[in-house]
Amino acid sequence: MIEAKSINFYYGSFHALKNISIYMQANTVTAFIGPSGCGKSTFLRLFNRMNDLIDDAHLTGECFVDGENIYRKSVQVDELRKKVGMVFQKPNPFPKSIFENVAYGLRVNGMGGKSFVARRVEESLRAAALWDEVKDKLKKSAFELSGGQQQRLCIARALAVSPSILLMDEPASALDPISTSKIEELIHELKKKYTIAIVTHNMQQAARVSDKTGFFMLGELVEFSNTKKMFLSPEKEQTQNYITGRFG
Amino acid sequence: MNYTEIELQELKEEVSQMWKLVLSQLEKAKQAFLGGDVEVAQEVVSREKRVDAYELKIDSDCENYIALYSPVAIDLRLVLSLIRISITLERIGDFAEGIACHVVEENGRKANTQLVEELQLEKMLDTLLGMLSDSFVALESENTKISGRIISKDFEIDKLYHSSLNVLTAYLLQNPGDILYGLKLILIIRKLERIGDHCRNIVEEIVFYVDAKVLKHGGKKKPESLIANLNVNNIRA
Numbered sequence: 138m139i140e141a142k143s144i145n146f147y148y149g150s151f152h153a154l155k156n157i158s159i160y161m162q163a164n165t166v167t168a169f170i171g172p173s174g175c176g177k178s179t180f181l182r183l184f185n186r187m188n189d190l191i192d193d194a195h196l197t198g199e200c201f202v203d204g205e206n207i208y209r210k211s212v213q214v215d216e217l218r219k220k221v222g223m224v225f226q227k228p229n230p231f232p233k234s235i236f237e238n239v240a241y242g243l244r245v246n247g248m249g250g251k252s253f254v255a256r257r258v259e260e261s262l263r264a265a266a267l268w269d270e271v272k273d274k275l276k277k278s279a280f281e282l283s284g285g286q287q288q289r290l291c292i293a294r295a296l297a298v299s300p301s302i303l304l305m306d307e308p309a310s311a312l313d314p315i316s317t318s319k320i321e322e323l324i325h326e327l328k329k330k331y332t333i334a335i336v337t338h339n340m341q342q343a344a345r346v347s348d349k350t351g352f353f354m355l356g357e358l359v360e361f362s363n364t365k366k367m368f369l370s371p372e373k374e375q376t377q378n379y380i381t382g383r384f385g
Numbered sequence: 386m387n388y389t390e391i392e393l394q395e396l397k398e399e400v401s402q403m404w405k406l407v408l409s410q411l412e413k414a415k416q417a418f419l420g421g422d423v424e425v426a427q428e429v430v431s432r433e434k435r436v437d438a439y440e441l442k443i444d445s446d447c448e449n450y451i452a453l454y455s456p457v458a459i460d461l462r463l464v465l466s467l468i469r470i471s472i473t474l475e476r477i478g479d480f481a482e483g484i485a486c487h488v489v490e491e492n493g494r495k496a497n498t499q500l501v502e503e504l505q506l507e508k509m510l511d512t513l514l515g516m517l518s519d520s521f522v523a524l525e526s527e528n529t530k531i532s533g534r535i536i537s538k539d540f541e542i543d544k545l546y547h548s549s550l551n552v553l554t555a556y557l558l559q560n561p562g563d564i565l566y567g568l569k570l571i572l573i574i575r576k577l578e579r580i581g582d583h584c585r586n587i588v589e590e591i592v593f594y595v596d597a598k599v600l601k602h603g604g605k606k607k608p609e610s611l612i613a614n615l616n617v618n619n620i621r622a
Binding site: 369377382 | 462597
């Protein structure tokens with residue numbers, strides 16, 4: 138599970154996230170929606186400390202992953218990122234073979250021998266619904282795959298190190314409808330084993346894949362509720378204006 | 386107003402036009418029945434096809450809107466409500482036609498004035514016309530505050546229905562020769578009672594659209610308790 142308590146985040150003097158508190162149950166999909174610049178990706182990146190790399194950014198409040206405050210000084214960031222995988226908007230395979238892309242995290246973390254790695258690669262590719270399409274060309278370059286396959290390869294790469302949480306930042310925004318549908322199917326499957334948080338600009342996608350939805354605007358979490366409720370009868374007028382396209 | 390809002394307004398306008406037609410059908414059915422006016426009754430029968438055509442058109446336009454614009458929240462509730470309201474209006478149109486057909490079959494024989502008075506059929510018809518026009522106002526103004534009043538009128542209609550059955554039974558016991566006429570009257574009274582139920586269904590749809598509350602299948606609860614929680618969540622933009 139994931140929990141944020143009274144999170145405030147600043148880029149220099151810019152107050153990007155304002156007093157956000159949220160709880161995401163294990164084995165659920167939580168979608169974050171909102172206009173560009175509202176803070177949803179910033180919020181997502183808090184949970185594997187991707188924002189640590191930004192100069193002049195600072196945070197107040199607490200973030201918990203599986204009960205552990207991930208911003209304590211004793212927390213090893215690379216250990217955290219094994220637990221919290223991330224998939225980005227644009228597929229970003231490494232310039233390596235399909236096999237080596239998935240095995241990369243295992244090797245970097247010194248996990249297992251040759252047969253363990255081979256087994257884990259296959260399991261991860263199966264979990265990412267890619268195995269049947271690539272099992273005969275594992276040594277081929279990852280760049281030979283289509284965009285949708287590359288994105289599923291990146292998901293397999295994230296799964297290889299056995300995370301419990303998967304963060305997805307617009308994972309299907311660069312994909313065609315068929316590839317998008319495969320990613321969404323995959324999200325449905327993956328939530329049986331993983332807790333998933335996804336940022337998306339596609340309202341229908343949020344409605345289709347998530348159990349809960351959070352609507353961000355100007356750094357504030359305006360509304361956070363069950364997805365069905367959010368898309369049928371939102372509590373806040375701001376939410377309604379945004380999801381019905383009357384925003385602005 | 387953006388283009389999706391304009392499309393929604395056009396859908397609402399179609400339903401409004403259908404509503405006006407059905408209201409007029411019911412008014413004319415009343416006129417034909419109480420006055421034994423075959424000409425007006427035939428007019429109602431011939432205009433029924435227009436009511437059916439409206440239902441098909443609204444159904445198709447709502448389908449297109451859902452397919453093209455994937456509405457959510459209040460827009461989705463409006464489209465769903467409009468589909469269901471148009472189906473309900475079509476059924477009310479059928480009942481108005483049924484009353485008109487009775488007048489045509491009776492070939493202009495005016496209803497037994499004294500019996501009609503005792504049955505309070507004119508009062509029932511006027512109440513129903515009031516319910517139908519009030520619910521039209523509720524949708525046009527997106528105001529559900531009058532929904533309680535409309536629902537309570539349905540309770541009045543139910544009372545009138547039951548008392549009219551008693552009156553008719555007593556009449557037929559005294560006038561067994563009028564049994565066929567009495568049976569036809571029962572069918573008409575039943576239609577009026579059903580129109581009341583349909584008007585209530587329409588109000589429930591409007592409440593669903595405006596307040597995101599579900600009143601359906603509230604049974605015989607008092608209207609005050611049905612609407613007690615209304616307007617709490619009225620987030621109309």
